[in-house]
Amino acid sequence: MISKIATRTFASSAASAYKVSVLGAGGGIGQPLSLLLKLNHKVTDLSLYDLKGAPGVAADVSHIPTNSTVKGYEPEGLPEALKGSDVVVIPAGVPRKPGMTRDDLFNTNASIVRDLAKAIADHSPKAAILVISNPVNSTVPIVAEVLKSKGVYDPAKLFGVTTLDVLRASRFISEVAGTNPVNEKVTVVGGHSGVTIVPLLSQSNHKDLDTETRDALIHRIQFGGDEVVKAKNGAGSATLSMAQAGARFAGSVLDGLAGETDVVEPSFVDSPLFKDEGVDFFSSKVTLGPSGVKTVHPLGNLSGHEEELVKTAKDTLIKNIQKGVDFVKQNP
Template structure:
């Protein structure tokens, strides 16, 4: 049996050989995310970067017996960490504390993301960039503006990771319905904070929930992160579930880059859906391919209540996106 597994692990074809760089690999999300990426057989070269501790994480993770090399990089080695990367995942930044919104993180994380985006634009301009650092609704536009300023922006290769909202929706719906969360597929659209998060329950098997249950469920999906921040009592925010979400989305991007068909996940991308209304980025289902975003899916049929939620989300998103764009203008 072992020989079969070994053969499968060690015979990676060129299409399945990918360098993935994790920027912020020493943090609460970065460490478990790095472990999960080490388990993905499409990752053949794992580059772990952080201001401190990345070589230690790399040494630890490197002992996991999958067919990939792992190397840790210190601050003076960022260019080397990024060179040749096919996928860059950015969980770097400060975590939320009790009472903080994702927007409260803006000033600190905006500078971190801007600087990492500059390095990515210079050293790996063709990589798919997956942004986890909050507030995603503003940090994704920051990366876009930096890449534009360097003349290398490709809207098909920039993603805000909203997968945690999808995981939470599956879990929380299953708790109400008494079902297996693995079988609960919930599309979540909009953005990645509070009222910009819109789960499309009308497109699931649970469209007939009474109003009170439905509203409580939507609120819990929108503010699920607060549960974790409060439960950790000042010691951090969602890190383990976020790492799983990041690994799942990175895995989907790698599947697309490898030429697999029908790889569909929701993500916060440069979207045509509501551009005419001034909403430059929006999360919806996208089909992933060798070019990154292959197709942005329309939202489909919405209930009247969901139409209202989307309308509110769009209003908030316009200001969130503008905040990111303005930040780069004022702090190039």
């Protein structure tokens, strides 16, 4: 059964035709993400890129009877993979192993994301860019710095995909409350790593959880990825749930581009909310439109506990964001 949330994502719109490029399509996230994007009727041109394996993934998903063409590209084809793209999704990079934090991935994934950002700037500078590669708190600023250096930065079209935190929050709160997760809406703000992930439970259907239950639930949402890394015994991280999160967010961006109204999702964006405190990027609800981010929503009323969590998140985000900025300065 497809959830109500996903129904809008896959709604058919005959007038909408978009090219979507997936950079890292051969990986654990990239393959199921490519499958889910093939099912989205707004995607009429699906372009799959990876260092190896993308043509095989493309041949495989191309047999699915939806109205889109699929092509796979390896390194020499990257310019063609990106040319004319409306949306570029970046799941490329190495996955987490047991004991690794998202920040531990930084050195490897930072270089990968920087180089892909350069290619996007050169070949599809007007595309909406959706960054999945971890650590998102640092990789999104890397993309921004590269685009700025090439004179093509549009803050309304750069997104860090934090949707997996939203999916987990809905699922985990439903397990605590004994409800259907489809009916649980939880806004998650801040960033996409550990203590920067702040679920606003006071704005959910379950604002009166006892302190012990609330704290355990918040911790599980913040560190839910660790459950998957541990359960896979070092063979991978959250790939299938992340693919669904990426497909949902990409679908919402496409709905916004198509002019649909009231398309609202949390995302890690160039945000005005806490810029005066030195936090240049922050995840909150954004309304999506034909030009990308239309409106950045304020956080709304927070509990005293959530105020403290947001403060901690901001302190950590300042360091994470600076790490990305410094990487591009030192490794242009």
